[in-house]
Amino acid sequence: MSDLLDVDSRPAPESSEDSALAEYVAEVCRRLSAGLLRETGDDLRSVVAAEVRSVQWALEDPAALRDRVPVHPPRLDHRGRVRMFTNPVLSQRNPLAPPLTHVSDGDECEFRVTLPLQYQGPRNMLHGGYVGVLLDDVLWYAVRHASTGISFTRELTVTYERPVPLFEELRIVGRVVEAEGRKTFAEGEIVAGGQVCARATGLWIAPKPRRDGHGSAG
Numbered sequence: 001m002s003d004l005l006d007v008d009s010r011p012a013p014e015s016s017e018d019s020a021l022a023e024y025v026a027e028v029c030r031r032l033s034a035g036l037l038r039e040t041g042d043d044l045r046s047v048v049a050a051e052v053r054s055v056q057w058a059l060e061d062p063a064a065l066r067d068r069v070p071v072h073p074p075r076l077d078h079r080g081r082v083r084m085f086t087n088p089v090l091s092q093r094n095p096l097a098p099p100l101t102h103v104s105d106g107d108e109c110e111f112r113v114t115l116p117l118q119y120q121g122p123r124n125m126l127h128g129g130y131v132g133v134l135l136d137d138v139l140w141y142a143v144r145h146a147s148t149g150i151s152f153t154r155e156l157t158v159t160y161e162r163p164v165p166l167f168e169e170l171r172i173v174g175r176v177v178e179a180e181g182r183k184t185f186a187e188g189e190i191v192a193g194g195q196v197c198a199r200a201t202g203l204w205i206a207p208k209p210r211r212d213g214h215g216s217a218g
Ligand SMILES: CCCCCCCC/C=C\CCCCCCCC(=O)SCCNC(=O)CCNC(=O)[C@H](O)C(C)(C)COP(=O)(O)OP(=O)(O)OC[C@H]1O[C@@H](n2cnc3c(N)ncnc32)[C@H](O)[C@@H]1OP(=O)(O)O
Pocket: 005, 007, 087, 136, 137, 140, 150, 151, 152, 153, 154, 155, 181, 182, 183, 203, 205, 206, 207, 208, 217, 218
């Protein structure tokens, strides 16, 4: 996955320890989010205290995270600017991201994830807007893999066939159906327990080439 998107090549001026710390704090933020929605009273206080202590421990003892290899450290681009992998679905450093495991690229792009409470819409079900976010992302990656440049989502149609469950593993799959000039059409689905819960079709368009011959995105 990182090869596909590696717009930046040189490593950034941040130690591996600091990158590991940032990803660890993002993980703590995710656990706190779930805890705030799950616990009340004394249980809430215990969860908050435990997570605050764990961040303090990681800050005070640089060796504490020694075994963690950062997944998304910042990079320098060709102009020397620091670039973060900010993706709110996949980035280990973004507490908003679950984050998903990127299982495969190729003719079919696949993510897997088990979503916690903070993504809930109806009880025990994934929020419908987030269903669209997951499908947009996996289809974007399928399009990105099949083309040479970056494209933007122009149209996304989501069909909600049955509830997408929280707390169990989801397969999120996307593939390109047709490419024609700047346009790429793709489709995909979210599968839980072998059943398709939601489907999407969409159109991605590469920006018009600039007069200097480059696209305007990226
Ligand atoms: C995302 C960039 C990242 C860059 C960094 C790279 C590394 C980062 C790593 C990891 C990132 C992971 C990120 C995942 C992101 C998930 C995906 C998103 O969220 S994308 C954001 C949401 N989307 C927008 O904000 C688009 C907003 N829209 C636009 O900017 C424009 O509409 C755009 C560029 C998409 C197209 O603009 P025009 O002016 O070039 O398009 P016209 O000329 O109107 O249409 C082009 C052709 O398409 C046809 N067309 C248009 N709509 C059609 C339709 N519905 N069906 C069929 N044809 C259609 C038209 O008839 C035209 O065809 P004829 O060339 O004349 O033959």
